[in-house]
Amino acid sequence: MSRVAAIGIDAGSTTCKLVAVDQDGTIISSLLEPTEPRVELQVQRMLDAIRAEHGANSSVRTIATGYGRKLIKDATRNLTEITCHARGVFRDLGCAGTLIDIGGQDSKVIQIGGDGRPVDFMMNDKCAAGTGRFLEYTAARLGVPVPELGARALSTAQEEPISSTCTVFAESEIISLIARGAEPDSILRGLHRSLVGRVVSMVRNVGIVAPLMLSGGVAKNEAVREMIAEATVEDVILPGEPQLMGAYGAALLGI
Amino acid sequence: MSEAATLSLPSRLEVVDHVRSLGRALVAVMPIHYPRAMLRAHQLHPMEIWGPPHVERHEGSRHFQAYTCDIVVKAMSFIRSGGLDATKAILVPHTCDALQGMGSVLGDFLQPDQRVLTLYLPRGRRSSDHEFLRRELGRLARTLVEVSGHEPCRDDWDEAFEAEDAADAALADLYRRRARLAISDRDFYTVVRSREYLTAEQFCDQAAALPEGEAPQRGVGLMISGIVAEPALFDQIEAMGAYVAGDDLACGFRRVYSASAEADPLERAANRLLTSPADPTCGTPIQVRVDTLQTRMRALGARGLLIYDPKFCEPELFDVPLLRKHLNAAGFPVLHVEFEMGDRLPYQTLSRIEAFVETLS
Numbered sequence: 001m002s003r004v005a006a007i008g009i010d011a012g013s014t015t016c017k018l019v020a021v022d023q024d025g026t027i028i029s030s031l032l033e034p035t036e037p038r039v040e041l042q043v044q045r046m047l048d049a050i051r052a053e054h055g056a057n058s059s060v061r062t063i064a065t066g067y068g069r070k071l072i073k074d075a076t077r078n079l080t081e082i083t084c085h086a087r088g089v090f091r092d093l094g095c096a097g098t099l100i101d102i103g104g105q106d107s108k109v110i111q112i113g114g115d116g117r118p119v120d121f122m123m124n125d126k127c128a129a130g131t132g133r134f135l136e137y138t139a140a141r142l143g144v145p146v147p148e149l150g151a152r153a154l155s156t157a158q159e160e161p162i163s164s165t166c167t168v169f170a171e172s173e174i175i176s177l178i179a180r181g182a183e184p185d186s187i188l189r190g191l192h193r194s195l196v197g198r199v200v201s202m203v204r205n206v207g208i209v210a211p212l213m214l215s216g217g218v219a220k221n222e223a224v225r226e227m228i229a230e231a232t233v234e235d236v237i238l239p240g241e242p243q244l245m246g247a248y249g250a251a252l253l254g255i
Numbered sequence: 256m257s258e259a260a261t262l263s264l265p266s267r268l269e270v271v272d273h274v275r276s277l278g279r280a281l282v283a284v285m286p287i288h289y290p291r292a293m294l295r296a297h298q299l300h301p302m303e304i305w306g307p308p309h310v311e312r313h314e315g316s317r318h319f320q321a322y323t324c325d326i327v328v329k330a331m332s333f334i335r336s337g338g339l340d341a342t343k344a345i346l347v348p349h350t351c352d353a354l355q356g357m358g359s360v361l362g363d364f365l366q367p368d369q370r371v372l373t374l375y376l377p378r379g380r381r382s383s384d385h386e387f388l389r390r391e392l393g394r395l396a397r398t399l400v401e402v403s404g405h406e407p408c409r410d411d412w413d414e415a416f417e418a419e420d421a422a423d424a425a426l427a428d429l430y431r432r433r434a435r436l437a438i439s440d441r442d443f444y445t446v447v448r449s450r451e452y453l454t455a456e457q458f459c460d461q462a463a464a465l466p467e468g469e470a471p472q473r474g475v476g477l478m479i480s481g482i483v484a485e486p487a488l489f490d491q492i493e494a495m496g497a498y499v500a501g502d503d504l505a506c507g508f509r510r511v512y513s514a515s516a517e518a519d520p521l522e523r524a525a526n527r528l529l530t531s532p533a534d535p536t537c538g539t540p541i542q543v544r545v546d547t548l549q550t551r552m553r554a555l556g557a558r559g560l561l562i563y564d565p566k567f568c569e570p571e572l573f574d575v576p577l578l579r580k581h582l583n584a585a586g587f588p589v590l591h592v593e594f595e596m597g598d599r600l601p602y603q604t605l606s607r608i609e610a611f612v613e614t615l616s
Contacts, residue, residue, distance in 0.1 A: 082610035
């Protein structure tokens with residue numbers, strides 16, 4: 001008999017994640033891929049793979065989250081990222097607190113209660129500023145690979161302030177800074193500061209209940225972590241697999 | 256999603272033909288509060304304009320700051336594109352600075368073919384506010400005689416008040432009967448909002464015809480606050496496993512007036528307007544709003560408050576932080592979302608509402 005008790009799917013705008021858990025809520029398998037244009041077909045392929053790997057059949061409860069959640073035909077239920085991230089992080093870190101999730105398309109601040117459910121939340125969903133896309137887009141202009149962004153930003157004490165909050169205008173500002181001879185790492189440091197400024201303003205609106213936790217793909221960026229801690233004067237803690245927390249929470253909610 | 260609507264409402268064009276056959280002329284009216292019986296006594300019929308759909312913003316946006324709400328901008332576009340050519344006058348109550356600006360731009364600069372009427376509304380309930388409103392209504396009544404060419408007699412006033420008071424009572428009764436009406440939220444608010452263009456008699460007939468039975472509401476009860484909610488929102492809320500337990504909408508419950516028995520028409524009209532429920536555009540103190548909302552939410556079984564505002568609606572925005580603070584302290588979560596009228600609700604907005612419903616589940 002299969003050990004898979006539930007499967008969580010996070011069909012995000014940048015990456016697609018699947019997590020399978022056993023009856024105790026322990027992760028027994030996970031998959032992560034860049035999101036393809038036909039996310040429903042991609043998820044089906046990933047689901048088939050994870051089911052085949054563990055001998056699970058289609059009756060295993062499958063919970064979908066993320067922007068593509070409503071396209072997933074095999075999902076028993078779909079839930080928003082807010083609920084799933086809160087549950088995943090609560091289980092992984094074992095505490096209530098304030099979660100910052102910086103995803104590819106939006107960023108969220110979620111106050112998690114003592115039962116792992118969201119108490120309050122705020123989303124930046126109106127533009128790319130304050131999301132992973134902001135760093136990705138502007139870094140492309142500097143020719144720096146995404147995994148190197150954080151280290152490069154922290155490699156210098158020099159910081160070029162970026163005054164444009166709009167991603168497109170920030171790109172123009174970068175071009176001007178390059179033309180004036182500014183160092184790419186100093187520009188990167190300024191870009192990180194700009195993103196963190198947007199996120200921290202949301203954190204202040206929701207209110208900080210310690211500890212401060214970070215999830216989403218951008219959580220892997222050490223400069224973002226350090227600057228958030230500096231701006232909030234709080235320690236920032238991370239779950240084991242920050243990018244999987246949405247899918248993990250979805251799977252937990254399926255048990 | 257609900258079954259297909261069972262409602263059979265006359266269209267706006269049918270209502271226009273009907274009121275003309277009664278010898279009444281049309282007056283376009285901007286939100287929110289105005290003396291309906293006074294218009295009727297002058298042989299005039301109000302057609303309210305709450306951000307008409309399928310209207311581009313650009314024609315109207317030329318005349319206002321970029322941060323002016325869609326209700327005003329779209330109405331201006333509608334006027335400039337000839338959408339109100341069938342009306343004899345445009346009444347612009349001083350509901351907010353944006354509407355006051357609209358009244359000034361229309362009256363002082365654009366000067367459309369229709370007569371532009373303004374109505375300054377007081378921001379309180381003191382005796383001085385009552386006196387001010389009475390004088391304003393007197394000024395409006397004199398202008399309406401010029402617009403309609405009709406000076407109402409005693410019988411005209413009595414007939415008008417009787418009809419409009421009956422429609423006001425029918426609206427109040429709809430809210431009282433809500434839990435026993437076997438109709439979806441979308442249908443309920445379609446009927447509530449038909450008061451914006453139906454005659455008093457037509458509205459009473461519609462309200463009386465609604466079927467009683469088991470209400471289809473299931474799931475999490477929400478209270479909705481704001482100016483206006485578009486029909487698609489109700490379908491979405493239902494699909495999310497929630498329902499509207501009650502509202503604090505300017506196009507809805509905030510216009511449940513009480514009748515007055517005063518003999519003097521101006522006194523009677525002023526009394527009616529001053530009985531409107533708590534409303535930030537009428538200067539209701541925040542604590543009164545909080546208390547009223549809490550009491551109603553408890554009574555109606557609403558678990559949270561969804562504040563759903565058109566972008567840049569200042570009178571609503573001013574109250575949001577304090578409403579959130581006080582209602583949160585009372586155990587009622589609050590979600591504030593802004594929308595652009597007529598646009599399809601974006602995924603992000605729907606996701607936020609859905610997440611809110613999940614937190615309340």
